[in-house]
Amino acid sequence: DIQMTQSPSTLSASVGDTVTITCRASQSISRWLAWYQQKPGKAPKLLIYKVSNLQAGVPSRFSGSGFGTEFTLSISSLQPDDFATYYCQQYNSYLTFGGGTKVEIK
Amino acid sequence: QLQLRESGPGLVKPSETLSLTCTVSGGSISSDSHYWGWIRQTPGKGLEWIASIYYRGNTYYNPSPTSRITISVDTSKNQFSLTVTSVTAADTAIYFCARSSGSWEDAFDSWGQGTLVTVSS
Numbered sequence: 493d494i495q496m497t498q499s500p501s502t503l504s505a506s507v508g509d510t511v512t513i514t515c516r517a518s519q520s521i522s523r524w525l526a527w528y529q530q531k532p533g534k535a536p537k538l539l540i541y542k543v544s545n546l547q548a549g550v551p552s553r554f555s556g557s558g559f560g561t562e563f564t565l566s567i568s569s570l571q572p573d574d575f576a577t578y579y580c581q582q583y584n585s586y587l588t589f590g591g592g593t594k595v596e597i598k
Numbered sequence: 599q600l601q602l603r604e605s606g607p608g609l610v611k612p613s614e615t616l617s618l619t620c621t622v623s624g625g626s627i628s629s630d631s632h633y634w635g636w637i638r639q640t641p642g643k644g645l646e647w648i649a650s651i652y653y654r655g656n657t658y659y660n661p662s663p664t665s666r667i668t669i670s671v672d673t674s675k676n677q678f679s680l681t682v683t684s685v686t687a688a689d690t691a692i693y694f695c696a697r698s699s700g701s702w703e704d705a706f707d708s709w710g711q712g713t714l715v716t717v718s719s
Contacts, residue, residue, distance in 0.1 A: 493662070526705035535694055535709035536645070547707065579645060583703045586660060587635075589645035 494518050494582050498590035504598040505570055513565045513593045515580035520560045524584040527556055527565045530592075531576045539578075540565065570595075600625040602695050602710035609716050610689075616682040616717075620695030620710060627676045628653040633702040636669065636680045638691035639712070646691075650702040651678055658702045685717045 495518040505511045515525065523543045528536035538547045540556040543563060553568045567574055575597055580590040606618035620634070627634060635650035649669040650658045657669050666685075671678040682689055692714050696706035 524703070528706075535696075535712050536706070537709070538705055538707045541705040541707075581645075581705065583701075583705060585703075587647035587650075587703065589647070591644050 494521060494585055494588055496580055496582055496588050496590035498578075498580060498593050500593060501591065502594045502596060504596050506598045507570055507572060509570045510566065510568045511570060511595060512567075513578055513580075513595075515558075515563045515565070515590050517561045517563075517582055517584075521582040521584035523559055524582055525556075525558065525563050526581045526583065527554075528579045528581065529574075529576045530579065536579060567595075600697065600708050602697065602708060604693060604695050604710045604713040606693075606713060606715065608714060609718060610685050611719050612686055612717055613684055616680075616685050616689065616715060618680045618693055618695075618713065618715070620678050620680075622676045622678075622697075627671065627678065628673050631699055633658075633698045633704070634671070634678045635696050635698060635702070635706065637694045637696055637706070639694065640691045648680065650698065652702065656702075687717050689715070690717045691715060 497516045499514050527540040530536040539550050544556045555566045577592045577594045579592050601623045603621050610616045633650050636648040639645050651669045666683045668681040692712045694712045695710045697708040698704040
C-alpha cells in the first residue's frame with residue numbers, strides 16, 4: 493500500500509495569508525496526485541488533479557506542485573470560504589488518501 | 599448537472615449485511631469515460647477508498663479487506679451498489695459514492711452527499 497502523509501495536521505491562518513500544505517507519499521507516485529477540500533457535513537470537493545491541474549470552477553488562488561514523493565498545495569490570499577479540511581489522494585497504485593489538514597481561522 | 603445520491607439503512611446490526619445504493623442522475627452510468635466508486639470516512643481512519651466499478655461490470659477493490667465487499671452496477675436503473683457482509687463496529691462510517699473520469703485509478707470529480715451508517719445492536 494502507498495501511504496500518504498500530510499503536514500501539518502492543523503494550520504492556523506488569517507484571511508489574506510498564503511498557506512502551504514505538504515503531502516508525502518511512501519513511494520513514488522509520479523504525478524498521480526489530487527487535492528480535495530472538505531467542509532463539515534459535506535463531501536470532499538476535487539480542487540486539483542495530476543498535481544497541478546485545477547478542476548473547472550476552482551479559483552486560481554489554489555495551486556499545486558511536486559513530483560514523485562513530495563507535493564504541495566498552496567492557497568494564496570486565503571478567503572473566508574477556504575477555511576476547511578484539505579486532503580491529498582494518490583492514484584498511482586490503487587487509491588489512498590492523506591490524513592487531512594485542517595485550515596482554521598487564527 | 600450530474601448528481602449522485604446514496605441510499606441505504608442508517609443502522610445495521612453487527613454480523614449482518616450492509617447494502618447501499620448510489621443513484622446517478624443528470625448523466626448516464628453507462629458512460630465510456632467514467633468509473634463509479636465507493637469511499638468511506640471515519641474519524642479514526644479518515645477517507646478510505648473501498649471499490650470502483652465500470653458500467654460493463656469490471657470491478658476494482660481495495661486490496662485490504664476485500665472478501666466482505668461486493669460492488670455491482672445496474673445500468674437499467676442508473677445505479678451502482680455496495681454490499682458489506684458480516685459488519686462490525688469498524689464499518690461504522692459515512693459512505694460516499696463518487697465518479698472518477700478516465701480510469702478507476704483516478705481522482706473523484708463528483709461525489710454524493712454521503713450517508714452515515716452505524717453498526718450497533
